[in-house]
Amino acid sequence: MPTLTVIAPDGVPEVAAGADLADLLLPLVTLEDGDIVVVTSKVVSKAEGRVVEGDREDWITAETTRLVARRGPTRIVRNRLGLTMAAAGVDASNVARGAVVLLPAEPDASAARLRAAIAERTGRNVGVVVTDTAGRAWREGQTDIAIGAAGVVVLESYAGRLDEHGNELAVTAPAVADEVASVAELAQGKLGGRPFAVVRGRTDLVLAPGDDGTGARALIRADGGDLFGYGAREAVVRAVLGDPSDAAPFGAPSSPDELAELLRASGFAAAVEGDSVHCPSGPDAGQAARATVLAFAHGWLPRPTADGGDLRFHRSSP
Known part of the structure; x- marks a missing residue:
């Protein structure tokens, strides 16, 4: 055996x-x-x-490339090695006080x-x-x-x-x-x-x-290669802020049909037109912001339309 x-x-x-x-x-x-x-x-x-001297929290920040989730003092981060783990792998145990191990x-x-x-x-x-x-x-x-x-x-x-x-x-x-x-x-x-x-x-x-x-x-999966690039709360915040540098952890852009279906389920008149998704109903500013957040989380960004009222979304990357 x-x-x-x-x-x-x-x-x-x-x-x-x-x-x-x-x-x-x-x-x-x-x-x-x-x-x-x-x-x-x-x-x-x-x-x-x-083994380095200094505050552990400062070293966690220094070793972090992206915050994934935070609950109270606990930080789950993606560190410089590409690992996603608590405290970026910075350890304060089994070393002298005032020192940490990277x-x-x-x-x-x-x-x-x-x-x-x-x-x-x-x-x-x-x-x-x-x-x-x-x-x-x-x-x-x-x-x-x-x-x-x-x-x-x-x-x-x-x-x-x-x-x-x-x-x-x-x-x-x-x-x-x-x-x-x-x-x-x-x-x-x-x-x-x-x-x-x-x-x-x-x-x-x-x-x-x-x-x-x-x-x-x-x-190690590439950033955006898994389904959990952010914690539940953090994903909402990052989508609302819509910083293009935050797009990668949300993963590859969804298909036009998937985005159009999502927007329709959320109350928008959405249609696929070639490589873009068009919302022709001219939503008000609040609705437009909500649609833009939904699109950003799925890898799509708005582009201006000729009449300035409609919304048209294009993939953020090919």
Whole structure:
């Protein structure tokens, strides 16, 4: 039967800037070809000098590229790595007061360096996953996810395969790097002082020597590629403000027929005319503003019409 083994060694000392992660790990474990070495991002950040002084809230702002949602003091943001997470991944635990830990500058590159160091010193071909903790929409609690990877398949594709009943799988794609991160965390624990783990038994996920693969960045959807670019309240606010720079998180523009149907359901006389959607009824200013908000949220912008009274919408991007 398939067997998966996770080893999380004790004995790792406090990590300081300049520490060699391979030197810290290798005396504690005997690695085999096909192992996956898992390391927490906090330890990587400490070794790379990513511990900084200053107010945590200020650093969250500095690491944020876009606010997704805010409830009281909690900020869910898209950070400079493209990750959407609480507090931009800025952590104030397990460091001196007045200091915070930022995520690694390039987690995939950090994983690649550790993989190369292990190969050089042991001759073993392993994969490496760098992890961080994240919450999940609609679910309580947190799990560890992969934010960096090297030499590891991060996403398996089952598209085109058949199940036992002969049904073709269309979009099934397990995020195996995240699953590796999560199972490793079960052995590491949050307070055990075990920042490394070795997952053994999935050699099929480890790439050939010299092939670092796509990295964990391949798991990040492009801005606007998911259905939840903003929180519920924030989406309303951003649509009302209508700043063109906010358009991307709303996703690709809807079809003309979809927008016209939405506008008609909202009480407007809307018709598709070529590549545009026309509201010929000459709505008053309040109605026009409402139609413009609805259109903006669906990737459409108003253009002036000849008579100045009608509304005509065009896609904000091709």
